[in-house]
Every structure is written in structure tokens, then in C-alpha cells.
Amino acid sequence: MNLTISGHHLEVTAAIREYVQNKLERVTRHFDQVIDIAVILTVDNLKEKEKRQKAEINLRMSGKTVYVESLSQDLYAAIDTLIDKLDRQVMKYKAKVQGHDRDAIKHMPDPDSYETAAAA
Secondary structure (H helix, E strand, O other), rough: OOOEEEEEOOOHHHHHHHHHHHHHHHHHHHOOOOEEEEEEEEEEEOOOOOOOOOEEEEEEOEEEEEEEEEEEEEHHHHHHHHHHHHHHHHHHHHHHHHHHHOOOOHEEEEEEEEHHHHOO
């Protein structure tokens, strides 16, 4: 798994890098077929002061690319909500890929049994 963490208008410190890596362990624990992760942390110069910190992630898995972004007043809060959103999407994709909820044909009831039960 390749991990790229970059910052726009922000210097990515060792503490931020370690925080993102620790949070991403949760996602990779749920789904280990991750090929590439690109994290972009941005400080926007917006007029409203509430949501200036932005965190984006592109996660490439086998068969799908997931893009998630999050805005917050605090960078660590933006990273937390970003990882929560990403984890939900990864779990949804994993459930779709491993869809064991479909019944096999051999376990389907015989259509002739419906006719005999209806006639009785």
C-alpha cells in the first residue's frame, strides 16, 4: 500500500502524518485490498471562519476508487470525520463485493412443490 500525504497552504508535520497513519489503520483493518491512498490536507482562505480546514482522500482499491472530503474548523476534526466517512464507504463496498446474502440455486425450493401444495 502506497500512502501519500500532502498539504496545500500547510506544512505537514510529523505529528499530523502519524495521526493520519494511525487513523487509516482502521480502514485497512476492515479491507486489506487497498492499493494506493492519497491524502490532501488544505487550509482554505475563506471569509467565513468556521470551516477553513479541509481534508480529502483518494483511496484506490481493487476494482474501485473512493473519493471523500471533509471540512471543519479544526484539522484533526476534519481528519476524524474524513476517516469515518471513508470507513463507511469501504465497509459498504466490502459488503457488496462479498455479497453472501444471495441464495444458491441448489438451495432454492423446487417449483413443482408449489403446484402440489396449491392443489391440496
